[in-house]
Amino acid sequence: MSHVTAGVEYALHSLLYLVGDDKQGRQASAKELAEFQGISVDFVAKIFTRLHKANLVVSSEGIKGGFRLARRAAQISVWDVVVAIDGEKPIFDCREIRSRCAIFKGRPPGWTTMGVCSIHAIMLEAETKMRNVLKDNTLAEIYHNVERKAGKPLDSVFSAWQADR
Amino acid sequence: MSHVTAGVEYALHSLLYLVGDDKQGRQASAKELAEFQGISVDFVAKIFTRLHKANLVVSSEGIKGGFRLARRAAQISVWDVVVAIDGEKPIFDCREIRSRCAIFKGRPPGWTTMGVCSIHAIMLEAETKMRNVLKDNTLAEIYHNVERKAGKPLDSVFSAWQADR
DNA sequence: GGAAATCTACTCGGATACCGCGTGTCCGAGTTATGGTGG
DNA sequence: CCACCATAACTCGGACACGCGGTATCCGAGTAGATTTCC
Numbered sequence: 001m002s003h004v005t006a007g008v009e010y011a012l013h014s015l016l017y018l019v020g021d022d023k024q025g026r027q028a029s030a031k032e033l034a035e036f037q038g039i040s041v042d043f044v045a046k047i048f049t050r051l052h053k054a055n056l057v058v059s060s061e062g063i064k065g066g067f068r069l070a071r072r073a074a075q076i077s078v079w080d081v082v083v084a085i086d087g088e089k090p091i092f093d094c095r096e097i098r099s100r101c102a103i104f105k106g107r108p109p110g111w112t113t114m115g116v117c118s119i120h121a122i123m124l125e126a127e128t129k130m131r132n133v134l135k136d137n138t139l140a141e142i143y144h145n146v147e148r149k150a151g152k153p154l155d156s157v158f159s160a161w162q163a164d165r
Numbered sequence: 166m167s168h169v170t171a172g173v174e175y176a177l178h179s180l181l182y183l184v185g186d187d188k189q190g191r192q193a194s195a196k197e198l199a200e201f202q203g204i205s206v207d208f209v210a211k212i213f214t215r216l217h218k219a220n221l222v223v224s225s226e227g228i229k230g231g232f233r234l235a236r237r238a239a240q241i242s243v244w245d246v247v248v249a250i251d252g253e254k255p256i257f258d259c260r261e262i263r264s265r266c267a268i269f270k271g272r273p274p275g276w277t278t279m280g281v282c283s284i285h286a287i288m289l290e291a292e293t294k295m296r297n298v299l300k301d302n303t304l305a306e307i308y309h310n311v312e313r314k315a316g317k318p319l320d321s322v323f324s325a326w327q328a329d330r
Numbered sequence: 331g332g333a334a335a336t337c338t339a340c341t342c343g344g345a346t347a348c349c350g351c352g353t354g355t356c357c358g359a360g361t362t363a364t365g366g367t368g369g
Numbered sequence: 370c371c372a373c374c375a376t377a378a379c380t381c382g383g384a385c386a387c388g389c390g391g392t393a394t395c396c397g398a399g400t401a402g403a404t405t406t407c408c
Binding site for chain 1: 168169171173174175177178201202203204243256257259260262265266268280283284287288290291292294295296297298299302307310311314322326
Binding site for chain 3: 030048052060064065
């Protein structure tokens with residue numbers, strides 16, 4: 001099982017659609033986002049309620065409502081999205097096996113119980129390295145990467161598709 | 166859910182017990198390992214069958230049998246243990262949402278379908294950074310870290326406990 | 331013609347079902363040292 | 370005294386139950402624009 005869930009993937013793809021070239025960004029409803037990428041409408045809605053709680057998007061209700069980025073794409077990192085969807089769960093949860101070691105039966109806790117578990121320390125370092133990569137990448141960078149690969153401005157492509165439906 | 170399972174933690178703690186100071190390393194049965202750290206015997210056995218398959222430990226059957234490190238502690242990395250227990254599952258499995266994008270209906274696949282997904286690329290980089298930390302840390306290093314914190318040689322402590330039982 | 335009521339389409343949030351997987355337990359088969367037995 | 374056999378203790382491997390969490394679906398409540406109705 002992967003630690004980064006499918007919900008994060010859906011969220012990132014959907015948010016990418018909301019970037020747009022102008023300062024405002026694009027507005028789109030959950031239904032539109034789902035149809036654009038062939039995804040379940042309900043699941044997109046479920047995802048965006050979490051993005052809304054995390055203040056990554058703002059919503060306008062009623063007909064012709066929809067979602068919009070709450071701040072500039074350059075200010076939204078991949079890590080922000082992961083935390084919004086999956087929560088800030090650590091890769092590894094130390095069970096403190098040290099404390100149950102048979103050496104300390106009745107005896108005072110002694111030596112290794114103090115400080116961070118050596119194994120735990122390694123996992124924490126690995127997790128930090130991973131998080132930093134996700135923090136260094138923003139929606140804006142992904143957007144520009146895709147645009148560079150596409151060879152044409154994404155904004156016009158998205159707008160064209162948004163127009164005829 | 167954490168990606169590094171509890172089995173890995175049990176495995177690392179148990180393997181640490183097998184290190185020992187001499188070249189041979191220590192030999193211990195699953196029962197002994199379990200009793201030493203207050204863990205289910207069956208679960209330790211389950212874990213060690215996987216470590217055996219991965220050629221990290223060698224086993225001698227029958228009474229007075231047990232497990233032993235298959236190679237020097239410095240040659241066994243944390244990553245080796247993680248792969249042996251959890252398998253080499255990626256943190257993120259890309260679902261290629263790009264290919265389902267509504268823009269390409271009947272049309273040829275075009276632009277972004279080629280190459281690696283930009284989102285996937287970020288996840289792969291994060292995963293690599295994390296893996297490198299786990300690859301750079303070996304059993305020997307953890308062993309020495311614990312010994313330094315303990316202030317006394319672990320080998321004699323383990324041997325003493327192993328003697329009176 | 332303008333204001334109010336109704337309708338429609340959307341968001342929001344919770345409830346629920348399904349399924350895979352990690353955790354933990356149990357059991358049977360195979361293997362080896364130890365102790366006992368019989369020649 | 371020695372060869373043989375039974376027993377105990379262990380490994381090996383699969384099977385199974387349980388619970389948790391991710392995925393996915395459905396439904397009711399609330400909201401805002403569009404439409405209709407009524408004065």
